[in-house]
Amino acid sequence: MKKLGFGLMRLPTNENGIDIAETCRLTDEFISRGFTYFDTAAPYHGGASEKAFKAAVSDRYPRAAYTVTDKLSLFMIEKKEDMQPFFDKQLEALGVDYIDIYLIHSLSARSYKKAQEFGAFEFAAEMKKQGKVKHVGFSFHDTADVLDTILTDHPEIEYVQLQINYLDWEDDAIQSRLCYETAVKHNKPIIVMEPVKGGALVDISKKAQALMKEHSPSLSVASWAIRFAASLDSVVMVLSGMSNEEQLKDNLSYMEDFVPFTEKEFNIAKECGEIIRNDITVPCTACRYCVDDCPMNIAIPEYFRLFNDINRFGLPKAIPLKNSYKDISSTRGKASDCIKCGMCESLCPQKIQITKLLEKVSETFDK
Ligand code: SF4
Ligand code: SF4
Known part of the structure; x- marks a missing residue:
């Protein structure tokens, strides 16, 4: 199987929500070029992603x-009895009789406790036994010792989905490299999420871009992020949340006949990560993930984006x-309305000190 998966969390939208006609065009192109892997989840696009998959893929192929x-x-489920109806609804929304890979979503030390209490691993295994799921796994956001x-505890797990990118490779909080090595130690095939870190590895500093262009003038900045993850031996799939034709065509251009990184390219990517x-x-x-439970309805990611931009572009913007x-x-x-309840920080996979940073956002924008 080709190593690029279509992540259905950032689909093209219009005034009615997901733009289904445009999504069909993108998925048609993806499939026509020999790619087959799609990744979705109930919370993506406020619940509309699974249905968009049905409209664009399962109804048409x-x-x-x-x-x-x-x-x-599990963060959308209140009691263990709700897992079965949640799953049944997913099959219906996707328009399929079985799911190829079913992942317990976003495990961490905290959510692992809930997964154990609910019997989530046993539930996934039962769905597999009934033929409604072909393979089981989990996506993961925590440190390597928790993954270990x-x-x-669960040698039956067949896939692990990890956040791996060249920026987080040596990061103390995300621990991409250590998590990768832990999954390899357990002989698990790895699916990679966030290879471009939610777009952060597309719009990068000129200095890092210059290093990339000097080595490969025709390759895009995003290609470095996706190829970095895909070049790791135990990575079987790299997800990319494609929103438009330009992103799709760029991804397909180097993933159709994928050539892994040379050692020199690995070193350039890591150097760019430092920059x-x-x-x-x-x-x-x-x-x-932090947005819905904020009691003060604070637009956390939007404010962080503006804060990053003002720090990068300075006075002109x-x-x-x-x-x-x-x-x-x-x-x-x-930002100044934050009551420091901590709900957002407990949900943030990037382990961002949100309350502290909102104070800085407030100093910049509220005064
Ligand atoms: S700590 Fe602040 S930003 Fe986070 S959920 Fe509570 S009120 Fe919202
Ligand atoms: S602050 Fe954390 S949880 Fe919230 S959107 Fe950003 S990365 Fe996600």
Whole structure:
């Protein structure tokens, strides 16, 4: 199987939500070029991603033409009895009789406790036994020692989905390299999420771009991020959340006949990671996991994006960025409204110190 998967979390949208006609065009092109892997989850696009998959793929292609991964999103489920109806609803929304890979969604030390209490691993195994799931696994956001514990407790797991990119490779909080090595130690094939870190590895500093262009003038900046992850031996799939034709065509151009990184390219990517690290103030990927539970309705990822932009672009962009902040905060909580309840931080896969950083956002935009 080709190593590029279509992540259905950033689909093209219009005034009605997901733009289904455009999604069909993108998925048609993807499949026509020999790619088959799709990844979705109930929370993506406010619940509309799974249905968009049905409209664009399962209603229009034979079952053998694609592989679909979906997730047991325990953070959307209140009691263990709800797992079965949640799963049944997913099959219906996807328009399939079985799911190829079913992942327990976003495990961490905290959510692992809930997964154990709910019997989530047993549930996934039962769905597999009934033929409604072909393979089981989990996606993961925590440190390598937690991953080691889960994989030791659950040798039946067949796939692990990890956040791997050249920026987080040596990061102390995300621990991409250590998590990769832990999964390899347990002989698990790895699926990679966030290879471009929610877009943060597309719009990078000029210095890092120059290093990449000097080596490969015709390759895009994004290609470095996707090829970095795909070049790792135990990585079987790299997800990319494609939103438009340009991104799709660029991804397909180097993933159709994929050539792994040379050692020199690995070193350039890691050097760029160091340069970018000094450039990004808040490593928010805009995953939005923190948004719904904020009691003050604070637009956390939007404010972090504006804060990063004002730090990167400085005075020339200060006025339009401050105006954007005013627009957003006219209907949402301001950064200064944060009551430090900590709910968001417990949900943030990037382990961002949100409350502390919102104080800085507030100093920049509320004054
Ligand atoms: S700590 Fe602040 S930003 Fe986070 S959920 Fe609570 S009020 Fe919202
Ligand atoms: S602050 Fe964390 S949880 Fe919230 S959108 Fe950013 S990365 Fe996601």
